[in-house]
Amino acid sequence: MIEIENITKRYGEVEVVSDVSFVVQPRTITVIVGTSGSGKTTLLRMINRLVEPTSGVIKLDGRDNRAVPAYELRRHIGYAIQGHGLFPHRTVAQNIATVPVLLGWEKDRIDARVNELLSLFQLDPATFGPRYPHELSGGQQQRVGVARALAAEPNVLLMDEPFGALDPVIRAKAQEDLLAIQKRFGTTIILVTHDMEEAIHLGNRIAVMDEGRLIQYATPAEILAKPATPFVETLIGTGDRPFRLLSLNEIREAVEPGTAEGEALPASATQRDALAELLWSGREALPVEADGKPIGRVTVEGLIRRAARPA
Amino acid sequence: MSGNRSRFDKLGVVIAAIAASGVFFAPFATFRANRIVPGEGRTILEALPLWAAATLLLVLALATMVALLRFPLSWRLGASIAALAALMLLIGLAANHLTPPENTYARVAPASGFWLLNFAFALLAADSLTRLRLGPMARIAVLALAALAVTAILYSGSWNGLSILKEYANRADSFWAEAAKHVTLALGSLAAAVVAGIPLGILCHRVPTLRDGVLNVLNIIQTIPSIALFGILIAPLGWIAVHVPGAAEIGIRGIGTAPAFVALFLYSLLPVVANTVVGLAGVPPAANDAARGVGMTARQRLFSIEFPLAFPVILTGIRIVLVQNIGLATIAALIGGGGFGVFVFQGIGQTAMDLVLLGAVPTVALAFAAAVILDAATEMTALNGGQAA
Ligand SMILES: Nc1ncnc2c1ncn2[C@@H]1O[C@H](COP(=O)(O)OP(=O)(O)OP(=O)(O)O)[C@@H](O)[C@H]1O
Numbered sequence: 001m002i003e004i005e006n007i008t009k010r011y012g013e014v015e016v017v018s019d020v021s022f023v024v025q026p027r028t029i030t031v032i033v034g035t036s037g038s039g040k041t042t043l044l045r046m047i048n049r050l051v052e053p054t055s056g057v058i059k060l061d062g063r064d065n066r067a068v069p070a071y072e073l074r075r076h077i078g079y080a081i082q083g084h085g086l087f088p089h090r091t092v093a094q095n096i097a098t099v100p101v102l103l104g105w106e107k108d109r110i111d112a113r114v115n116e117l118l119s120l121f122q123l124d125p126a127t128f129g130p131r132y133p134h135e136l137s138g139g140q141q142q143r144v145g146v147a148r149a150l151a152a153e154p155n156v157l158l159m160d161e162p163f164g165a166l167d168p169v170i171r172a173k174a175q176e177d178l179l180a181i182q183k184r185f186g187t188t189i190i191l192v193t194h195d196m197e198e199a200i201h202l203g204n205r206i207a208v209m210d211e212g213r214l215i216q217y218a219t220p221a222e223i224l225a226k227p228a229t230p231f232v233e234t235l236i237g238t239g240d241r242p243f244r245l246l247s248l249n250e251i252r253e254a255v256e257p258g259t260a261e262g263e264a265l266p267a268s269a270t271q272r273d274a275l276a277e278l279l280w281s282g283r284e285a286l287p288v289e290a291d292g293k294p295i296g297r298v299t300v301e302g303l304i305r306r307a308a309r310p311a
Numbered sequence: 312m313s314g315n316r317s318r319f320d321k322l323g324v325v326i327a328a329i330a331a332s333g334v335f336f337a338p339f340a341t342f343r344a345n346r347i348v349p350g351e352g353r354t355i356l357e358a359l360p361l362w363a364a365a366t367l368l369l370v371l372a373l374a375t376m377v378a379l380l381r382f383p384l385s386w387r388l389g390a391s392i393a394a395l396a397a398l399m400l401l402i403g404l405a406a407n408h409l410t411p412p413e414n415t416y417a418r419v420a421p422a423s424g425f426w427l428l429n430f431a432f433a434l435l436a437a438d439s440l441t442r443l444r445l446g447p448m449a450r451i452a453v454l455a456l457a458a459l460a461v462t463a464i465l466y467s468g469s470w471n472g473l474s475i476l477k478e479y480a481n482r483a484d485s486f487w488a489e490a491a492k493h494v495t496l497a498l499g500s501l502a503a504a505v506v507a508g509i510p511l512g513i514l515c516h517r518v519p520t521l522r523d524g525v526l527n528v529l530n531i532i533q534t535i536p537s538i539a540l541f542g543i544l545i546a547p548l549g550w551i552a553v554h555v556p557g558a559a560e561i562g563i564r565g566i567g568t569a570p571a572f573v574a575l576f577l578y579s580l581l582p583v584v585a586n587t588v589v590g591l592a593g594v595p596p597a598a599n600d601a602a603r604g605v606g607m608t609a610r611q612r613l614f615s616i617e618f619p620l621a622f623p624v625i626l627t628g629i630r631i632v633l634v635q636n637i638g639l640a641t642i643a644a645l646i647g648g649g650g651f652g653v654f655v656f657q658g659i660g661q662t663a664m665d666l667v668l669l670g671a672v673p674t675v676a677l678a679f680a681a682a683v684i685l686d687a688a689t690e691m692t693a694l695n696g697g698q699a700a
């Protein structure tokens with residue numbers, strides 16, 4: 001659990017983070033969104049004490065983060081820096097191994113971990129391990145940066161725009177990988193992004209920041225349904241709102257009794273995907289199956305009802 | 312000229328001009344009846360037997376042609392090597408040819424024409440090597456081959472007739488002793504400057520208020536002429552020799568090696584400190600930030616991130632210092648500090664140019680070799696650092 005209590009950061013006269021408080025539950029993903037310069041990075045860096053707050057307290061599992069030396073604290077908090085921050089004079093493998101080496105892991109264990117992470121991020125260990133960062137594409141560098149942050153299996157992972165430089169295909173893949181990793185290790189993740197779509201897709205909760213202030217801290221559904229201010233509303237993009245709402249839920253929850261013609265969709269598909277398929281093929285209804293067995297159907301009418309603003 | 316592509320190579324025109332003036336308007340060798348009388352110039356035709364003169368002129372003419380027209384790089388390199396080799400071998404022959412039999416007083420030395428020709432084709436060689444873009448290892452190999460070739464000629468004795476080697480023959484023992492002193496002075500003061508300068512540079516990087524002060528003081532030291540610096544050092548070192556027990560025993564005196572060493576050390580500090588500061592300032596902020604982010608202590612960050620990334624720049628400073636010190640160490644002879652300068656200043660005193668050359672030629676060769684080796688080393692560390700991009 002990460003408790004952020006009345007955190008303020010001032011640079012000279014300028015307050016870049018103003019009295020922010022929120023609690024991140026263990027084993028969840030919290031996404032911080034906001035315009036450029038709204039203090040997202042500063043807030044994130046106060047958690048691992050790369051920035052010292054002017055006032056306020058941050059507690060990790062109930063302990064003040066100033067209770068241990070800063071370098072000790074940082075070795076147990078993964079940090080994927082904005083940009084990628086790879087060490088240019090070290091190979092990809094050495095970069096990923098940084099924290100395990102600092103923690104004194106054995107060589108075999110480090111090698112195994114490096115290979116595991118490279119494979120996880122679709123980078124062939126034999127090809128990419130010995131390369132230097134400047135021999136990678138921007139997207140590959142970014143994935144290595146995330147792999148380095150994950151290397152020592154930290155309980156807490158801070159990620160500053162980790163997928164910014166990835167193309168949509170790799171980006172979607174990286175997001176799925178992150179969700180899988182988070183499920184597998186139960187990592188608590190705080191992730192900064194500009195991309196509302198990404199925030200809704202990944203976040204258990206979303207923290208919206210504007211000019212250093214925390215405007216709203218809520219689940220994606222709540223943010224979509226009841227944006228706290230006009231600013232949050234602009235951020236969501238009102239035009240996409242119904243579709244974003246549909247994208248939060250699987251069609252399993254929208255199944256109606258009955259049958260329909262054509263190819264079936266799996267129950268785990270999102271309601272948005274189902275609606276898109278229906279509109280595109282000009283049909284009224286689609287069969288839905290779970291574990292290969294038909295369980296009913298979804299209809300355009302039913303989905304449209306679910307896309308309406310919740311009461 | 313039509314278009315931007317002339318039929319002649321631009322550098323080739325320069326080389327041809329230099330070579331032509333070397334052949335037609337300057338003597339190839341100088342003959343003197345003894346080592347201190349003024350010499351008389353001898354042209355290639357006068358200095359060499361006819362067959363040798365003809366061979367040399369032919370080789371030079373062909374090499375000049377290759378330089379002048381747009382031949383492939385490997386041809387240009389081959390031509391320059393052939394010309395240089397012919398010059399090297401035949402100057403020894405000229406010495407034997409010009410010296411009357413049984414005469415041990417006569418002196419034959421290379422003259423301005425020989426040096427001009429060497430310069431012209433060394434230029435061609437250097438240009439071809441640069442354009443071939445040799446890797447650092449290959450450049451060191453070329454240097455080693457050149458050194459080997461010169462050593463082989465020296466051992467073969469074909470240069471023994473030359474005045475500079477006659478001077479050497481008279482001073483073989485002291486030559487190597489002074490050589491050792493010269494190298495010790497240059498390398499020793501460099502080592503001291505590295506040991507003191509790098510930590511000082513790190514300190515300046517960490518404490519910005521210190522930086523300007525330290526760099527200004529070192530800058531001022533750099534501008535003090537060496538003779539003046541020796542003068543300034545006489546008093547304090549003399550005082551130390553008298554008052555600090557044991558100081559005189561280890562050779563600290565107002566004159567001699569000690570002030571020369573201290574002066575070279577002081578001159579070396581600025582490049583080492585300044586390059587350390589610049590190198591550390593050039594470390595990418597993101598790398599530094601990430602190093603803190605992963606939980607490195609200040610020490611770990613310095614040794615495993617900042618220092619390795621700054622190292623190529625620091626090495627450039629060390630290269631400047633080494634080349635500078637090899638040259639400056641010559642001055643040490645003025646205050647009894649030894650080194651190749653001993654021959655230079657004795658030679659000037661006796662108006663014996665050959666003796667001056669005995670001191671100057673090895674100094675220049677050493678400085679040149681040091682520059683090539685350290686340039687290659689700098690490039691290699693930069694490559695390993697993955698900073699080629
Ligand atoms: N060290 C510093 N000194 C002074 N001002 C700073 C410093 N670091 C950040 N700021 C200012 O604080 C504000 C917030 O910066 P921060 O990096 O947290 O923004 P951000 O929300 O991460 O923006 P982006 O989305 O562009 O990364 C900015 O106006 C920035 O100029």
Ligand SMILES: [Mg+2]
Nearest residue numbers: 040041082160
């Ligand atoms: Mg930021």
